[in-house]
Amino acid sequence: MYPARFRYEAPRTVDEAIDLLRAGGGEAKILAGGQSLIPLLKLRFASPELLVDINEVRGLDYLRADPDGTIRIGALCRHATIERSPIVAAQPTMAAAAPLIADPIVRNRGTLVGSLCHADPQGDWSAVVTALGGHVVAQGPRGRRTIDISQFVTGPFETALAMDELAVEAVVPAPRGTAAGGYLKLERRVGDFATAGAAVAVELAGGVVVRAGIALTGVGPATIDASDAAAVLVGSPLTAKTIAEAAALAGQAAQPRTDHRGSADYKRHVVTTFVERILRRIPQTEESAA
């Protein structure tokens, strides 16, 4: 399979990339890891006139933590880097998701920021960053702006990026307490898209949940922010009761469709089970939830 013809540019700086995007006038597409875009080009689901390959731009492959614990992931930071990062090892929701992205070979090439920009309802990182309350930093001709993850994805495969903006960084804010949580994904085999997935992030201070986020993968037309489910956890310790409530509400928030991966009822059940399982595994709940 060959992609349709396109022009190709490999800029060396972010500013050059933005100039090319602007000149492309909406017919240009950014190429980062390419693990979603190149298959789409081959299938001719996408046929941009111009590909702006940012792989030669220096200084975008970082993964770093600010002194306050904010995690910053550059546009060229590969999944494999995230998987091996000691910074991410201390962030349980990201650490759980990183080894479940696609397969090991794809992880050498694909990027977290690219995954967010691809805005596939089946994308794992989108759920993780949503649960963590993260945001995307976009850079364009008028400078930089911050887009909350809840505003970033505007539809399936659609984002709030203007045609001349490049997503340069994803940001996960510092936890207000001890970060806990996880990510669970049901897949038929390694590399398959999620039948259903759940990202859970809670922050605990003095045994009390001070922040919670729950987001769902593959069970709706976009990543689902199960904020009602997360809200019942905040303000009290994790108990069997709050866990069960959150899990049930997460199941209600899911909008699964019956397809070759399973029935809608089944997927909803998986969501409920996953949310409960992640919350029950958080150490302090061992006594209270038993």
Place this chain on the structure above:
Amino acid sequence: MTSLFEEITGDADSSVPVRRVTITVNGQPRTADVEPRLLLAHLLRQGLRLTGTHTGCDTTNCGACTVLLDGAPVKSCTVLAVQADGHDVTTVEGLGTPGELDPIQEGFKQEHGLQCGFCTPGMMLTTKALLEENPDPTEDEVRWALGGNLCRCTGYQNIVKSVLWAAAKRRGEVPPAEGSTS
């Protein structure tokens, strides 16, 4: 020099933007004029006649086309040839020679890690990257590392054994005798 766009598109169209790339393939600099849409897998197979890199699914699933790009396994059907410009690529032809097999190739031979052989080049290159990073992997780590390479013949058992055999050989240990592994 290889002009590859002609083979793919029939008569060369003067309006087609062609780029000259130089890629170090198995240690040798190779130069080609390519259309940007040419995939690395096709440059290797058709342009450079290195047909050890197999194209299986063509949809980023199977891993048969795996090569090493600057030492890391990538699916060469999902990398543009222009993206490899200035970089190092290792294909199965760069592993060993018929007279002097790489320990990984020897392992696949000793432990019968292949049947039809279609997935084998990709399996071996993923193995190479694994063993460079982790010379003494557990069986679990081997299975995890090979998660992106599909095999439809072996059921993977002998592939895992082959990798463990190669790892032992590379460490200078005496690998298990042929057929003696549990």
